[in-house]
Amino acid sequence: AKYVYLFSEGNASMRNLLGGKGANLAEMTGLGLPVPRGFTVTTEACTRFYNDGKVIAKEIEDEIFATLSKLEEIVGKKFGDPENPLLVSVRSGARVSMPGMMDTILNLGLNDEVVEGLAKLTQNPRFAYDSYRRFIMMFSDVVMGIDRMKFEKLMDEIKEKKGVSADTELDAGDMKTLSERYKELYLKEMGVPFPQDPKVQLIEAVKAVFRSWENPRAVVYRRLNDIPSDWGTAVNVQEMVFGNMGNDSGTGVAFTRDPSTGEKKLYGEFLMNAQGEDVVAGIRTPQPIDVLKEINPDVYNQFVEIAEKLEKHYRDMQDMEFTIEHGKLFMLQTRNGKRTAQAALKIAVDLVNEGMITKEEALLRVDPKQLDTLLHPQFDPKALKAAKPIAKGLAASPGAATGKIYFSAEEAAQAYNAGEKLIILVRLETSPEDIEGMHVSQGILTGRGGMTSHAAVVARGMGKCCVVGCGEIIINEEEGYFIDKNGRRYNKGDWISLDGSTGNVYGEKLPTVAPEMTGYFGTLMKWADEVRVLKVRTNADTPRDAQQALKFGAEGIGLCRTEHMFFDSDRIGAMREMIVARTEEQRRKALEKLLPMQRSDFEELFRVMKGYPVTIRFLDPPLHEFLPKEEEDIQAIAAEMGITAEELKAIITELHEFNPMLGHRGCRLAVSYPEIAEMQTRAVIEAAINVKKEGLNVVPEIMIPLVGDVKELKYVKDVVVKTAEAIIKETGVELEYRVGTMIEVPRAAITADEIAKEAEFFSFGTNDLTQMTFGFSRDDAGKFLEEYYSKKIYEFDPFAKLDQTGVGELIRIAAEKGRKTRANIKMGICGEHGGDPSSIEFCHNVGLDYVSCSPYRVPIARLAAAQAQV
Ligand code: ADP
Ligand code: MG
Ligand code: MG
Known part of the structure; x- marks a missing residue:
């Protein structure tokens, strides 16, 4: 395999192999832009480095040095030659940019001899020693892990002694002294002198960049951004150009559009007589890019021209790094710039209006997750x-x-x-x-x-x-x-x-x-709706949530958790009474109280939803969330029930479950106490009939939770249908309704063909399905998942992002089996995953009809659903 490519051998399409930075340096080289020459060691070399036990194989090392010789020939300078030295930067660059996550070393190739040669050659000893002390510090920090602060302290001491505040006020002598002190520090820390052989420096630096792929901040960044840990980073070795050669030199960064607002205007900063990270590090305050127009109009105009060219070429906002050496401009990096959510929306819409991209492409330019901040x-x-x-x-x-x-x-x-x-x-x-x-x-x-x-x-x-x-x-x-x-x-x-x-x-x-979905946001959402086929519903338990979701574009309710309708303090009492009831009579008494509340809640909900589908899940209260705990509550409930507080306490103790999430909940409650399902059916059907009389067409969907066996479902469904038919007959109003189930117990997924005989729709409850498939609970997983991430057993939280291999396979099986029994069975998802973009793409691919998510994720889901289609 080939592990090393000259910039002139690559292009932008080789991003996976060359990393983003390397591929774009190659592309810019190909476009004829002024890019310092160099080569890229591939991401495959990085993978190989890890597979070989963190060593660089001889064959790769040979290829690096062979390519280095080519570079020497091309630029006409020699590595380690004091008369005419080649100095390079060693820069990390993964497939996708991970700003500031990994490491870069500048001015590599300097040693005690070469620095003197460089001073003579450039007639600029200050520059030469400034470069050397920077190199010693970066090498010590990045390759050897010596704390950078220790070097900065030495720098501060010298500044203080001279009574100056800026590094530019230090002269050649100071820089020389600094480099001496830095070397002493290195010796003290490492026990060996600073390496003088440039080839050793180079290989050590390449290894350090490979290693930086695994540094803790990079690992965390990857997890937060869904970047697989096996991608690895490439390493770019590039001839140095110098922004620190004097006041006609400098370095800077710029965006072709404002990354926080999206405004179409060159936006950036630079520093004269500075190198690399000085701009970001904030050691001096950089100047706005417009000022460059006054300092050097030719360079400024050339830069503007290049910026426009790059934006047209990549058809996206660019984030660029440049350096000016003695009045000559060099481009050091370009990439699609990171931007705020506002800017992302404006830029995507503007680029369509400017004719640069299509609407479909615009949809792909905005990260759905980013919209969160606007909602x-x-x-x-x-x-x-x-x-x-x-x-x-x-x-x-x-x-x-x-x-x-x-x-x-x-x-x-x-x-x-x-x-x-x-x-x-x-x-x-x-x-x-x-x-x-x-x-x-x-x-x-x-x-x-x-x-x-x-x-x-x-x-x-x-x-x-x-x-x-x-x-x-x-x-x-x-x-x-x-x-x-x-x-x-x-x-x-x-x-x-x-x-x-x-x-x-x-x-x-x-x-x-308040958030608003107007302007650019509204436009992009409209485009998303034109494209997507997956419907987006919401999980809403109250009319207020439903209203909010509608404003965000929801097309129905995919999950109304009826137990959540009883959290308010004037209601929770009746709910608790129902739960602790020991006799049917007591239970019916409590249910009588709950009925009017539920009925009016459902009426409200149906009215708000204006005929959109509404899926109502029957009670699924994990007991421990509802049992009374406070003495006051216990007294009150006992009084209601006509028993003593002591008796009630005994009941509560008896109801205690060792594992409430796997306890007497979901349809199991309705199997034990069919009167609960009766009451809820009555509330749903009567509410629907009442609202229908007002002229709205309502088709309620009744959803039975936690089913694992078709017989369970059939038992509860029979209660529902019997109750519903009686009410319909009694009122003489025709009403369509559907009875379906949640698929959230693995057994239900595996026997979905049987379940579908009874269920008119499936809704995948992926919170419980994940919990039961993995065998750990969402509330407890936090305690050990961190270990799983750091030991690379898991790369992400399966409760936030659907585990497509395991839980996803169950969904696939269930969808297929369900359709076999009932060809046009409606299917959706209502777990947390319904609002997660990668999970939404999965739902699209298995052919679900809709996803349902919390109101504030509806716009995210609309965009993600559109992206899945494009
Ligand atoms: P990051 O990915 O953290 O931005 P870079 O590899 O882009 O790291 O390097 C940081 C800075 O170092 C660049 O912005 C640039 O100013 C400087 N730099 C890198 N390579 C060179 C080079 N060959 N010549 C001059 N400056 C360089
Ligand atoms: Mg950079
Ligand atoms: Mg559930």
């Missing part, structure tokens, strides 16, 4: 800028929340019922008991826990702003206060604000603005 209330940008965070945690669920703090779910619920609408729940961590408090809060802040902690998962499900793992504040739940890192105390009822996109916590009330 939640946002802080007023001005207020946000002026505010100072008091702490920072993990950004677990986006959005902007502002409210009064409460330290227990009960307090939050009390405040809510007393009319307080802006509430932030602050907890050390949350548990299923906090659901109600979370439900009434604008945002949730926890002191502990990670991105898959209970608070994080539930908040995302609810579309609520959430910051978790905020260890910077000290929370005292008992006494109801927290202390921020500056020692300020916040008591129950004080105002704070949470930014769920950054994890920032503010100690004050910040104004918010």
Whole structure:
């Protein structure tokens, strides 16, 4: 195999082999742009490096040096030759850009002899020693892992001694002294002198770049961005050009359009007499790119021309790096620029209007996940800028929340019922008991826990702003206060604000603005709807959620969790009574209370949904979430039931389950107590009839949860049909309705052909299906999944992104078997995965009819569904 390519041998289509940076350097070379010459060691060499046990095979090393000789010939300079030295940069570059994640070394090839030669040759000793001290530092840091701060300290000492603040104020002598001190530091740290042989430097640097693929920040970045760990990085070895040769030299970065707004305008920064990372590192304040027009109009004009050419060529906004050496411009990198969600939308639509790309291509230019930031209330940008965070945690669920703090779910619920609408729940961590408090809060802040902690998962499900793992504040739940890192105390009822996109916590009330799907956003969504075939429904338990989802373009409700309709404090009592009832009579009494509430909820829901399909799932309450715990509640319920508190407590103890997620829930409840299904059927059918009388055509879909055997389903379905038919007959109003099931128990998936004999539709409940397929629960997995990621057993959280190989296979089997029995059976998905782009693509490919997701993910799903089609 060929492991090394000159830039002149490659092109943009070789990205997988050459990495993004290498492929684009080759492409720019091919376009005749001024690119310093060089070569790329391929990603396959990186893979081989790891397979060989982190060594570079002899044959690859030979190929690198052979290509180096070619490069020497081409540029007419020699590696390690003091008379005419070739210096190179060694740059990482994976298939997709991972900005700042891996490492780069500049000025490689310098040693004690070559630096003197370079000083003579350029007549510029300051430049030569500046380059040398930079090289020693970068090599020490990147290759040997010596802390960069130790070098910067030496630099600061010299600056201080001279009484200057900028590195440009140091002279040749200072730079020479610095390089001497840097070498001493290296010797002290490593026990051997700084390597003087350029070939050794080169091979060590290549190895270090390969190794940087596995550094912790790169690993985390890959996981967050779905980048497979087996891709590896390429290494680019490129002739140095020097922005630090004096005041006619410089370096900078620029975008062809504004990456935060999308405005069509060259946007960038540069620094004169500087090298590489100085611009980003912020050691001096860079100047806006427009200033270059005054300093060197020729270079500026040439750059503008190249920028336009590159944008036309790649047909996308470009992010470019350049260096000016003695007034001559060199291009060092170009790539499709990263951008905010706003900018992504504007650029995609603008490029279509400019005739550069098609609408279909535009749809692919926006990352659906990115839309998230636009779909939640946002802080007023001005207020946000002026505010100072008091702490920072993990950004677990986006959005902007502002409210009064409460330290227990009960307090939050009390405040809510007393009319307080802006509430932030602050907890050390949350548990299923906090659901109600979370439900009434604008945002949730926890002191502990990670991105898959209970608070994080539930908040995302609810579309609520959430910051978790905020260890910077000290929370005292008992006494109801927290202390921020500056020692300020916040008591129950004080105002704070949470930014769920950054994890920032503010100690004050910040104004918010509502999200809007207008302008560029609206245009792109319209295009998405024209293209997609997969329908998008929403998971909504309340008319308010349904309304929001409709605004975001939902085409129905795919999941209404009826137990969630009873969280409000005036209702939860009746629900609890129903759960703890020991006799049919007691149960019927509680159900009587629930019936009118459900019926009016469903009427409301049907009205809001204006004839769109509505799937109502019958009760599936995991017992532990609903059993009363507070003495007060127990007393009240016991009184209602006409028993003593002691008797009720005994019942509660008896109801205790060791594994509630696998306990007496779902259709099992209706099998034990058919009167529950009767009541719910009555509520659904009567509501539908009432709304039908108002002139809306409603076809309710009744969904039986947690079915594992067709006989279970048939048993409950018979109750439903018998009840429904009786009501229909009684009222004389014709009503169509359907009875289907959730496929969420593996056995149901495997026996889907039998299930389909009874089920008129399937909805894949992938939360439970994942839980039961993997055999671990969503609420507990957070504790060990981190280990699985770091040990590379899993690459992603199967509750967030569908496991296509395992759980997906069950879906595929079920879909196929279901269709065999009932050719036109309607199928959808209603787990968390219904809002995840890669899972949506999977659903499209297995031919589901719709995905259903939380209201705030509806636009994401619309775009992802369109992308799956394109
Ligand atoms: P990153 O991927 O982190 O941006 P790069 O490989 O692009 O790392 O290198 C960082 C910076 O180093 C570049 O922006 C450029 O300014 C500088 N640099 C890299 N190679 C050269 C070179 N051959 N000549 C001059 N400067 C270079
Ligand atoms: Mg770069
Ligand atoms: Mg379920």
